[in-house]
Amino acid sequence: MPSLPHLILSRVESELPRKKTGFGRPPAREYATHGKILHDQTELVLSNYQHRLRPSSIDPSLILRIQLNREAGIDEKSWERCGLTLLSIDENKTLVLFSSDADLSDFRRRLSEYEEGPKKETQKSAPHTQIFASIDDIGEVRPEDRIGRLLRAEGIKEIDDFDDYREYRVDIELWDFGSPNSNRIKVEELRTFINAERGRTTDEYIGESLVLVRASCNGALIKQLLEVENIAVVDLPPKPTLSTAEHLNVGIDDLPPVSSPENGAPSVTVLDSGLSAAHPLLSPAVGETTSIPQSWGDPSDRHGHGTMVAGIALYGDVEACIHNRSFAPRLTLYSARVLNDQCQFDDENLITTQMRQAIEYFRNTYNCRVFNASLGDERQPYRGGKVSPWASILDTLSRELDVVIIVSVGNYSYDPGLGNSADAHLQDYPHYLLGDDARIIEPATGAIVLSVGALAHSTHVPPGSAGNSVAFRPIAGVNQPSPFTRSGPGLGGSIKPELCEVGGNLAYDGLLNRVRDVRELDVISMNRQYVEHLFKTDRGTSFAAPKVAHMAAQLYGLFPEASANLIRALLVASAQVPQESLELLKTIDSKASFRLCGYGQPNLEIASSSDEKRVVLYAESQIPYDNFHMYEIPIPSEFIQEKGTRRISACLAFDPPIRHSRFDYLGVTMSLRLIRGKSVDEIAEAFRQRGQDEKKVDRLSSTIYDCSMEPKPSIREGGTLQKGTFTMKQVPQQDFGDTYYLVVRCEKKWARDEHAPQRYAVVVTLDHTAEINIYDRIRDRVQAAIRVRARQ
Numbered sequence: 001m002p003s004l005p006h007l008i009l010s011r012v013e014s015e016l017p018r019k020k021t022g023f024g025r026p027p028a029r030e031y032a033t034h035g036k037i038l039h040d041q042t043e044l045v046l047s048n049y050q051h052r053l054r055p056s057s058i059d060p061s062l063i064l065r066i067q068l069n070r071e072a073g074i075d076e077k078s079w080e081r082c083g084l085t086l087l088s089i090d091e092n093k094t095l096v097l098f099s100s101d102a103d104l105s106d107f108r109r110r111l112s113e114y115e116e117g118p119k120k121e122t123q124k125s126a127p128h129t130q131i132f133a134s135i136d137d138i139g140e141v142r143p144e145d146r147i148g149r150l151l152r153a154e155g156i157k158e159i160d161d162f163d164d165y166r167e168y169r170v171d172i173e174l175w176d177f178g179s180p181n182s183n184r185i186k187v188e189e190l191r192t193f194i195n196a197e198r199g200r201t202t203d204e205y206i207g208e209s210l211v212l213v214r215a216s217c218n219g220a221l222i223k224q225l226l227e228v229e230n231i232a233v234v235d236l237p238p239k240p241t242l243s244t245a246e247h248l249n250v251g252i253d254d255l256p257p258v259s260s261p262e263n264g265a266p267s268v269t270v271l272d273s274g275l276s277a278a279h280p281l282l283s284p285a286v287g288e289t290t291s292i293p294q295s296w297g298d299p300s301d302r303h304g305h306g307t308m309v310a311g312i313a314l315y316g317d318v319e320a321c322i323h324n325r326s327f328a329p330r331l332t333l334y335s336a337r338v339l340n341d342q343c344q345f346d347d348e349n350l351i352t353t354q355m356r357q358a359i360e361y362f363r364n365t366y367n368c369r370v371f372n373a374s375l376g377d378e379r380q381p382y383r384g385g386k387v388s389p390w391a392s393i394l395d396t397l398s399r400e401l402d403v404v405i406i407v408s409v410g411n412y413s414y415d416p417g418l419g420n421s422a423d424a425h426l427q428d429y430p431h432y433l434l435g436d437d438a439r440i441i442e443p444a445t446g447a448i449v450l451s452v453g454a455l456a457h458s459t460h461v462p463p464g465s466a467g468n469s470v471a472f473r474p475i476a477g478v479n480q481p482s483p484f485t486r487s488g489p490g491l492g493g494s495i496k497p498e499l500c501e502v503g504g505n506l507a508y509d510g511l512l513n514r515v516r517d518v519r520e521l522d523v524i525s526m527n528r529q530y531v532e533h534l535f536k537t538d539r540g541t542s543f544a545a546p547k548v549a550h551m552a553a554q555l556y557g558l559f560p561e562a563s564a565n566l567i568r569a570l571l572v573a574s575a576q577v578p579q580e581s582l583e584l585l586k587t588i589d590s591k592a593s594f595r596l597c598g599y600g601q602p603n604l605e606i607a608s609s610s611d612e613k614r615v616v617l618y619a620e621s622q623i624p625y626d627n628f629h630m631y632e633i634p635i636p637s638e639f640i641q642e643k644g645t646r647r648i649s650a651c652l653a654f655d656p657p658i659r660h661s662r663f664d665y666l667g668v669t670m671s672l673r674l675i676r677g678k679s680v681d682e683i684a685e686a687f688r689q690r691g692q693d694e695k696k697v698d699r700l701s702s703t704i705y706d707c708s709m710e711p712k713p714s715i716r717e718g719g720t721l722q723k724g725t726f727t728m729k730q731v732p733q734q735d736f737g738d739t740y741y742l743v744v745r746c747e748k749k750w751a752r753d754e755h756a757p758q759r760y761a762v763v764v765t766l767d768h769t770a771e772i773n774i775y776d777r778i779r780d781r782v783q784a785a786i787r788v789r790a791r792q
Contacts (some may be wrong), residue, residue, distance in 0.1 A: 003609040004775055009617035009764055010785045012630040012680055012741070026072045026133035031126040034133065035115025041138040042108060048140060049102075054227055057196065058189045061229045062102055063175070065139045068093040072134035076750055082107040082131070086750075087175045088232065088661040091384050091492075096141060096232075096661075098177060143226035148235020150379055159226055162219035169347060172225065173233040173389065174211040176661055183211045186230050197221050202348040205356075209659040210392050214350045232661065238351050238390050238442065241378040241410070242273070242305045242343055242542070252280050252534060258327045260284040266556040267332040268313045268549050269362045271355070271373045272306030274299050274337035276528040279307065285314055285329035287366060291337040292358040293349055299337040304528040308538060309374045310335060311526030313546035313553075316604075319524045322535070331553050334362050338375075352393040363401045369556050369564065371403060372549035373443070374542035376410035381439040385663065387491055391443035392660040398448040399655040404564045405449045406549045408541035409486040409497045410441035422514045425483065425506070429475050430584060433487050433596060440486045440496055447665060447720050448655050450552075450568060451496050452545040453596060454482035454503025455578065460520045461507060474507045474521060479578035479601075481585075482506075485541055487595040491665055494719035495711075498598040499575055501547040504539025551604045558608050565761035566620050569653035572723050573616065573763040574607035575600035594711060599723050612775045614767035617782070622757040625668065625748035628687050630680065633740040633764055634781035636774045641731060644770035649725040650674060650709070650742050654760035656720060657751050667751030668758050671717050673743040674707040674726055677736035687743060704734070 049062050064084065068074065070093055076086050079097060083106035088096040099107065114132040118125065126132075143159045148171075156162060174186050183206050190213055191201045199217040214237065217225065225231055258281055267287065277286045277300065289299040301307045311318050314333045321327050336358035338345065345351055355373075362368040373394070380388060387395075394405050414432045416424035425432075432438060444451040456476035475483040483506045490496030505521035508514075522537035548571065555567050562570075577593050577600035585592040610616045623629055639646055656668035675683050709724030716722045746758050768774060 003605075004611055006610050006616040006618055007779055007782045008786070009619040009742075009762060010632045010782060010789075011619060011621065012632060013789075026130055027069050029133040031114055031117050031129070031133070035111060035126075038111055038132060038135060038138055039115060042104065042111065045138060045140050046104060052227070054229075055193045055224060057193045058228055058230065061175070061177075062099040062104070063087070063141050063229045064097045064099065065141050066095045066097060066135055067137040068095060069134050069136050074131055074134055078131055082110055085178060088386075090386065090663045096175070098175065141229070146226050146231055146234055148233045150236040151234070153379055154236070159223050162222050164218060164220040164223075166219050167216055168219065168222060169214070169216050169237060170222065170234050171237050171350060171389070172213045172215055172231055173235070174213070174230050175232045176209050176211055176659075180206060187211060187213060190228070190230070194221065197224070203350045203353050205350050205352040205393075207352070207393070207396060208657070209661060210352065210389055210396070212350050212352055212389055214348065237345060238377045238388065239344060239379065240339060240375045242303065255281070255325055255327060258284045258329065261329045261332055265330060265332050266370070266553045266560075267334060267366060267368045268370045268372060268553040269334040269336060269359075269368045270306060270310045270313055270546070271336050271338050271358055271371060272309050272375065273303040273339045273343055274301035274306045275310050275335035276301050276307045276526070276530060277335070279526050279528070279530045279534075281327050281534065282307070282310060282314065282333060282526060285331060285333045287332045287334045289335040289337070290361070292354050292361075293346055296337065296340065299335060301337070301528045302341055303339070303343050304536065305343070305374070305542065306335065306337065307528040308525040308536060309372060309542060309546045312523070312543055313372050313549045316547055316550040318526070318535070322524065330557065331550070332366075334366065334368055336362065351390045355390070355393050356397060359397045359401065359403065359405070363403055369403050370549050370553040371405045372546045373405065374408045374545045376408060376441040376444060378410055378441055380442045381437060381486070382441065382445045382490065383436055383439055386660065387445040387447075387665065388442040389660060391446035391449070392658060394443050395446045395448040395658050398564060399657070402564050404552045404567050405446075406545050406552065407444050407446065407449050407451055408545040409444040409451050409453045411484045411540045411542075412438040412486050413484065414438075423508055423510065425475055425515050426473060426508050429483055430481055430596070431588065433481060433483075433485060434588065434592060438486050440488055440490065444486075444496065445490050447491060447494065447658060450498055450548060450571070450721070451490070451598075452541065452548050453487075453497040453500040453598065454485040454541040454544040455500050455581070455597075455601065456480055456482050456505035456521070457502040458505055458521050461518060472507060472509050472511070474505050475515070476505050477580055477584070479580040481581060481596045482539070482541070484539065485596060488598070489595060490719065492663070492718040493715070495594050495598050495716060496719070498572060498719070498721050499548055500597045500601055501544035503541050503544035506539070548602060551602055551607065554604055555607060563620055563759065563761060565653040565655055565759060566618060566763075568721055569651045569761045569763040570607040570618070571602045572599045572653070572721055573649065573651040573765055574603045576603070577601070591715065594715060610775060612773040613771065614765065615775050615778050616763060616765050617778070618761065618763045620759075620761045622759050623744065623746045624757050625746060625751065628743055628745040630683060631742040631744070631762065631764070632785065633742055633766070634778045635738050635740055636777035637738070638772050638777070639766060639768055639774050642768065642770045642772050643731075644768055646728045646768050647725055647766070648674060648707070648740065649723060649765045651721075651723040651763040652744060652760060653721050654758055656758060657755040659750065662750070664749055666720065667749050667755060669717070669747050669749060670722075670758070670760060671713060671745045672709070672722060672724055672762075673745070674709055674724070674740060675705055675743060676707055676740045677705050677734065678741070680741070683741055683743060687745065707740070
């Protein structure tokens with residue numbers, strides 16, 4: 001099939017407010033009894049606040065912890081009318097709120113009015129029922145609530161677990177009090193107190209929704225900090241987890257000379273352990289290498305991980321390059337060394353500082369749009385709750401700088417437990433990959449970053465006694481999830497990872513009763529000690545991520561004006577879960593493939609171009625909050641009438657504002673619907689916002705008109721990268737016309753007006769299994785629509 005350019009997806013010229021969903025109905029309560037309980041709880045919080053011993057140099061803040069009923073909901077403005085500012089909300093609907101009024105005057109007045117009940121006989125419910133009937137409990141944030149999950153993992157769960165005389169290096173997260181100036185004041189108060197108490201602060205970060213201080217403190221000082229209301233969490237800094245292995249013997253004399261990429265070639269930046277920039281297969285493509293912080297000096301790679309990752313980011317499939325004896329870089333390679341000689345992040349600087357400095361530098365200096373971070377902290381498997389500051393800063397930079405950031409989901413080392421044979425790896429695979437301990441790690445939880453899991457690409461075992469034994473078995477089959485990859489879902493049940501790529505395999509050696517690393521099952525890339533060996537092998541999701549980064553950078557070469565949203569959407573639109581993985585995972589449950597493989601393995605050729613029977617249409621736009629857009633999808637008669645399987649897939653990517661402190665992390669949510677058999681006016685009428693007195697209309701809920709796409713909305717709509725596919729195997733019995741419509745909806749959550757409008761990209765793919773040419777028909781329709789709009 002010829003490679004043909006993608007087509008533009010035409011938008012219908014209408015923009016209407018979308019239907020808004022209300023808040024849940026509060027539970028039935030007896031207002032006098034329930035009001036008295038809440039009143040007593042509030043008075044106790046106030047009393048404790050007024051009598052608590054705290055550092056005199058820190059201006060205290062009155063913080064409430066409110067537990068909402070799981071079925072209820074309250075908007076942020078309702079809390080503001082009570083004199084409260086929402087600081088945090090978690091998955092259990094536990095809210096943390098700040099009161100600027102030390103007496104809680106407005107809140108207590110409204111609570112008294114609720115407790116007294118209806119003021120008039122005509123009133124059916126007590127005043128402010130929506131708020132107070134929704135509250136199960138009112139309390140305060142306790143010191144132990146401020147102990148972070150990494151400290152808890154080390155056994156520090158209570159305030160007395162800290163050793164008074166031990167020195168701890170910690171990241172202190174403060175509540176976001178809404179304005180940069182307020183946050184700076186709180187940070188300065190904290191720094192002054194810590195330094196006065198013979199602690200030491202080394203870095204700070206004040207972002208739009210994230211406030212952090214890096215400090216060294218003894219246990220006695222940390223105990224005091226845990227009593228400070230302004231502090232949200234005290235935790236250990238993130239720590240990367242890496243692995244390496246040495247292999248392969250191919251010399252530079254076996255390869256032709258390596259040329260430099262063309263001027264203006266797209267680029268990729270690797271954030272890792274540094275780069276052996278003089279490697280003969282890398283050096284012609286290397287732009288700049290640096291260390292972040294620059295005080296480290298030498299940006300070279302002392303570990304090997306960064307050089308291996310960089311080789312894959314530059315070439316994609318290094319093994320294929322070796323096989324073809326051809327290394328022709330088409331990208332410019334940059335490197336930011338963000339790990340020290342011990343392969344740890346900087347002791348003095350926050351991870352947020354390092355990430356921002358590195359990404360801003362290469363974006364602003366060289367206009368680099370793709371960044372790879374094959375780094376993760378295995379101490380933090382994601383089991384719900386808010387994401388880490390590390391993930392949050394990557395999401396923030398993705399949105400602020402309009403860049404694509406690719407991260408690996410992390411590696412999992414399965415432990416069958418005492419008394420169990422190592423062959424449990426064979427018996428329990430792939431089930432153990434879906435356990436709580438195998439969940440994705442930070443920063444793969446980020447909502448806007450692209451997270452990548454790993455696939456096995458080989459089952460070849462080496463010759464010799466072990467390889468000839470029937471007991472020497474690769475754990476995963478070809479194109480099945482790697483035995484060490486990690487699983488989602490992500491925040492709010494979102495699909496994580498979004499993509500998967502080759503990361504290697506492991507084998508079970510029955511003669512030795514252990515799991516073995518076998519180089520024939522590994523991924524091949526560049527060796528930092530290139531004088532000894534040009535190449536080395538290793539396994540891990542670290543080496544799956546840069547292959548996706550390579551594709552993203554290549555796409556920027558084809559679509560230089562594209563937004564990061566469009567690049568993400570094109571990658572996911574091209575992705576498909578390998579059939580071998582689908583067959584393996586469908587026996588577990590319907591969500592298993594999404595949890596391990598996401599939307600699948602991307603294909604650069606499919607992402608780059610269309611062909612005669614597979615047509616890609618795309619669009620980028622901005623949408624006001626609480627509105628919807630409609631797009632025309634031309635449907636040729638051959639697409640419907642020709643026998644075979646037809647698929648229409650739609651992919652949406654958007655980059656909403658995010659707030660680290662909240663479980664409702666996304667300030668905006670968006671969704672897709674594919675509608676057929678209805679006119680533009682009928683669709684607009686069904687989706688527009690309606691007044692209270694207007695009659696309801698057909699919401700197009702029937703799958704006759706609202707095309708049922710897989711995965712279902714409940715699975716795909718939690719993320720910022722969504723894909724749904726509508727499949728038709730039979731000719732429809734009803735004529736639904738020659739135009740289907742894609743409806744893109746935008747719903748405001750907590751986002752502020754200054755964040756608007758919301759940017760997004762959509763990619764629609766039509767493909768047919770029959771050998772037919774639908775490209776020309778669709779292209780003619782698109783060009784005709786463009787001419788009509790040009791005359792209007």
